[in-house]
Amino acid sequence: MSYLLIGNISALICNDCVEPLANARIRVYLPAVQTSADPQHGIFNDMKPLSAREVLMKADRLLAEATLDEKGNFNLAWNEIHLITEALELDLCLDQLPGKNGSRQPRNFHLSKLVLHWKRSSDGYVGAYAYVIPAATWHNIYANAGAWVITGVVKQHMAGAGHPDLKVEAYNALTGQLIGHAHTNEVGRYTIHFSREHLSGGSLQTVLAGRHYLGPDVYFKVYRNEQLLWAEDEKMARLPERQDLRPCSNLNIVYKPSRVKRASSQIGNWFSDVITLTGPKKKKSDKFRLLTHSLL
Structure with a gap:
């Protein structure tokens, strides 16, 4: 037995x-x-x-x-x-x-x-x-090992469920360097691991006075199919939960896809078409002078 x-x-x-x-x-x-x-x-x-x-x-x-x-x-x-x-x-x-x-x-x-x-x-x-x-x-x-883990759900503003198959990148606002990335699972959750070695990159780590965990200040970028979907302003790293990151942190990301650029482009094209169609018509005398000039 x-x-x-x-x-x-x-x-x-x-x-x-x-x-x-x-x-x-x-x-x-x-x-x-x-x-x-x-x-x-x-x-x-x-x-x-x-x-x-x-x-x-x-x-x-x-x-x-x-x-x-x-x-x-x-x-x-x-x-x-x-x-x-x-x-x-x-x-x-x-x-x-x-x-x-x-x-x-x-x-x-x-x-x-x-x-x-x-x-x-x-x-x-x-x-x-x-x-x-x-x-x-x-x-x-985690703290004793000099390591960090960040997890959270990525969802669109006003959406209930998280979005799968998105790439999430975490950046250290103190240095501007990428510290880790991960892909969201079927419920939109990502998990990023990194260590003190990732923060230093082989050089002296930037440490600010009064920091208990010696962690980074983080902001995120989100990609879909390797195309940038959402980039946070670095100022987001000033939020209390984003500063001096705890070894185990839960940070949800709510993104708002911007259509301003696309809309501006469409309005610009539409406006150009309107100018072309409604612009001042050339007089017959103008056309005659152009033709005479070309023959000469």
Whole structure:
């Protein structure tokens, strides 16, 4: 008989956006010897960091390890060597943040210590586990990694739904440089990852006094089929939510396609036609003088 644990690990960027933990690693351990000083276990334990020493000390209890796919899903399998009533420990390792963002280094966290609910199958036991990292915790992880993520919905003014298949570019108003781009999904949501390295571009980063997050001031450009659809004024970067960008930020973009240029062009063509059709007619004597001049 064997055990199969399936599940998903993701994180909250904001209240209405969940980010899957692609390429993170999940580990399951046999329980340690219980002592009276140990905290109560349960699925809702707060996620807490683990030192390299703490990870090394529990290596002999490791049952299985798996890498999460691009949607944050995982499958863990191991042989039956413990009772289904025993508690298991679940840990998470983030070598790099989603989008291969931020400094690359092992970041280990304890997720839960819990007794899973197993279902008997023909091959063994099957269980499920899912965890969503709280927004505040995810914010701190991004901050410690020197990384940022911006997400939001792109929609047209007075439109209810977001627009898919649009390209969104984010610019740093402090330098005028592009810091990242992404395409909107089927509901019009974009997600842009960038790090402190993207901001500096290999040179000294522009830092203004009094900034807590050392983040950029951002404004956006939106493209459809590689043609510019909407370009924000750089003054938009002065809005409070656009300044000194938080590591996890939700910024919706509402664009108003301008028809002024097109209308002006059409009016200009129409006006030219009107002048041509209604202009002063040449007199017959004028035509005669022109003809005589050409013959001479």
